[in-house]
Amino acid sequence: MKRPAHVPEWTLLSLRPRGQHAALRRAAAPxxxxxxxxxxxxxxxxxxxxxxxxxxxxxxxxxxxxxSPAAVHAAARLVPLDAPHPGTWLAVGAGTAAALRAHGATDIQAPQRMDSEGLLDLPALAQLQGLRAALVTAPGGRGIIAQTLQDRGAKLQRVDVYRRQPLRLPPRQLQRLRRQPFPWVLALSSAEALGLLLEQLPEDLLARLHSQQVVAASPRLVALAQEAGIARVRLADGPMPAQLATAAHAAITTGAGC
Structure with missing residues (x-):
């Protein structure tokens, strides 16, 4: 196998929910x-x-x-997902589809472009007049999926199977961030997570973050990071941990943004 280009010790910042950083660590370690x-x-x-x-x-x-995968796992705690289903089940991306299959679901459709826009481009969601659609999700988010399904004529049932509970970053974590080696790259796959982070960072850490790089999982998130004052932003191939880690490594290897 071709070894990755050598780079100095560097830091990949993860905004995954509490307890869900392991997959990104595995992808970034090599x-x-x-x-x-x-x-x-x-x-x-x-x-x-x-x-x-x-x-x-x-x-x-x-x-x-x-x-999302989180929606799948929360749903599976409520009802079995392995029974035959009469309609078409769709996942926002490969991770969500994999979570459904892990819980025994079959015949899942997922887009190659793993975001809301990619999902809504699937043929199964093109014509929905007179059909009943369900969105298994959490409160918040962009709302583009729900709105588009309704605009296309579906009778929509939304089921919020989990919720996002904001957390304060503990002072010891902020101190640890100050000690982390440069360069930093922020892995960005959620607009809400970025907003919560920026609200909490003290001025010195915010200035440091603005001087570093971001890898974003979608064009929308690229634009969002740039609007937040981060100039060097690279578009990853998708939101999967390996995709984000690979894009982050490329960013610091080439020193280029998007």
Whole structure:
């Protein structure tokens, strides 16, 4: 195998939810990165009977969209996902599709472009007049999926199977960030996570972040990072840990932005 280009010790900053940094660490380790988890939120699964009943009904709809792996795992805690389903099940990306298959679901459609726009380009979502659609997700987010499904004529049922609980970054984590070796690269796959981070960083760390690089999982997130004052932003091939780590390594190897 061709070895990656040598780079000095560097830091990959992860905004994954609390307890979910392991996959990015595994992807980044062969590339010489230290991964520092800066979780601005935790994921809390819904476990109430009302959500369980709503989900059981929604899974029988003509189209069922799962917005993330977290939505899949939370749904699987409420009802089994391995039974035959009458409609078409769709996943936002490969990670979400893999999570569904891990829980026994079959016949899953997912786009090559792993974002909301890629999902909505799938032929199964082109004509929805008179169809019942379900969105298995969490509160918040862009809302483009729900709005587009309705605009295309679907009768939409939204089931929020988990929620994002904002977290304060502990002072010891901020101190650790100050000690992390340069260069830094921020792995960005969520607009909300970036907003929560920027709200909490003190001025010295915010200035340092603005001088470093970001790898973003979608063109929308590239634009968002640039609007936040980060000039050097590179577009990754997608939101998977290996894609983000590879893009981050390329960013510091070439010293180029997007």
């Amino acid at each position: 590339l010489g990165a230290q991964v520092l988890g800066l979780s601005p939120w935790a994921l809390v699964a819904q476990r109430d009977d009302a959500t369980r009943a709503a989900l059981a009904q929604a899974l029988g709809n003509d189209r069922v969209v799962f917005s």
